[in-house]
Amino acid sequence: MTQFVLVPGAWLGAWAWDEVVSELREAGHGVHPLTLSGLAEKRDVQAGQQTHVRDIVGEVERLDLRDVVLVGHSYSGIPVGQAAEQIGDRLTRLVLVDAMVPADGESVASAWWSGQAAFEAELAANGGFWVPWAVEEFDGQDLSEEQIARLLSRATPQQAATVTEPAVLERSLGALPATYVKCLLDGDEPSGAVAKLLAESEGRWKLVEMNTGHWPMLSQPHELASVLLGAAVS
Template identity: 75%
Template sequence: MTDFVLVAGAWLGAWAWDEVVPELRAAGHGAHALTLSGLAEKRDVAAGQRTHVDDIVAEVDRLGSGERDVVLVGHSYSGIPVGQAAERIGDRLKRVVFVDSGVPAHGESMASAWWQGQAVFEAMLADNDGYWIPLTAPEFAGQDLTDEQIARIIDRATPHPGATVTEPAVLERSLTELPATYIKCLLDGDEPNPDVAELLKSDRWRLVEMNTGHWPMFSTPRDLARILLTEAAR
């Protein structure tokens, strides 16, 4: 049996996994959705990138040193702290699953790799009191989401603390050493980004494709759960 630790991306909390958790538990596994500091019910907690890494490690520690292995699941932004936390988990780590996510690079941040450039990203944060504001409804178009699902995300999303996306990642070894699966959601782009493509050359990494958008925990939760179960069994 496995303990899944599920971490959603920017603006989201543990609630984002509400339709995935029951599927994993029905298969006899532990499923633990985590809200990172500064978000959702923890929105008043100050947070930086290291805070989020510590949040994930603390959740694994909370589960104790039982017989169950741990699978860390990071969606979107949270792939960056999840990838860093993975190397601190030790022998309990069975696999890391990156769900259409970023991956950490030592000394780099999400802002430094922003497609429009770091200055643009940091200016956007400055214009919003240091927060990364949630998307608006039109920005979810073409992502395989119903109007009801989009409304739910928008209604529950919280501004994302800027320090978590501007502080650099810290890695002690190459991510190629991790047993990892990368789930690419094809409606959000046909190919993984170059950093991920390079990691996928490792024989410890696998690529799985889903024909859905960037938020599969909402659009196709059962399919996502099935993939997580399959990857955990490897």
């Protein structure tokens, strides 16, 4: 039986995976959605990016999980990628859903498209938090008005250290078995960092495309569950 560990992206808690969880469990697998420290029901916990890595590794070890498919969405690709390296032979496959990928010594802020200075200025302007997007930023992402309202009503501003602390990796993620899920309404090509890993992985990484926006666990949960089930047997 595969054990799926599902880690949500920026601002979200384990609740974001609810519809995917039910489908994976109906297929007979163990499923463990995880809220990272400082978010949702854990919002009062102090957290940095390395806290999030420990959250993930700790959950796998606490439950003594084997045959793990470790799934990270968006921001959580950064801590999930590091955790995948640390859990060793417990890992069956890493799945990154429209996610950022970690690089040793780099943070989310240092790799941000508008530059580290602009990102850190945004954090400072918001009291040291990375705040959820405005409602109009979700246009064109295959989400209904109800889904957007639900997402924003449950979103938690994210502590600055989660995006300014650097990643720590011993080797390239291309050495791990992985599936990258590219959501085409959020850009029709993987980022340069992802494209490099796909090219260098010698077939260990697979690219799967979904015709939806950046939050497929909300917009297309059935289709995403099918992708995850397929990754488990890749």
